[in-house]
Amino acid sequence: GAVVSQHPSRVICKSGTSVKIECRSLDFQATTMFWYRQFPKKSLMLMATSNEGSKATYEQGVEKDKFLINHASLTLSTLTVTSAHPEDSSFYICSARQGEAEAFFGQGTRLTVV
């Protein structure tokens, strides 16, 4: 199956700093990418949907200025957590799909804000 690579797999940052997470589709052109957040023992929460070359569509309750999403190319989307706080500590996952095909998931990024 298609491969979606997410980097870094884990990151620890200081409160107040920003962290960028990358999501790459390695063998297909990802026209759409999804960003999720997952808390331990809970479901995936869709944060935003991004289509290449256009602004991301954020789900209700997700702060656009705090979670910056860029999908500048057909193989790369980035999620930047700005001015991170301990409550932002979580597991962030991306998925990507080409057209209306099925989506493939990255392995996730564990963010810890200290």
Next chain:
Amino acid sequence: GQNIDQPTEMTATEGAIVQINCTYQTSGFNGLFWYQQHAGEAPTFLSYNVLDGLEEKGRFSSFLSRSKGYSYLLLKELQMKDSASYLCAVMDSNYQLIWGAGTKLIIKP
């Protein structure tokens, strides 16, 4: 290496029961998730198991055996809207999600 196995495709009849199996080999275990995904949509959470046994939620149940590295998702009283892909995912000791390729479930009248 880490591996999640589930059947590629299954077919069942409306009103019947179907069991989708998932076996895993991962470095550590912090829970197993089942998701449902309809074509072109984001996946939706179905269940989470971290202890052995059966978790029941209405028409859906999920079972886990950690010693066997095995889980199944049981769907009862199948409806046409249950036609979807069902994804099994395991969180390993590093809190990384290892995803199965998904099982496409086809429901026939």
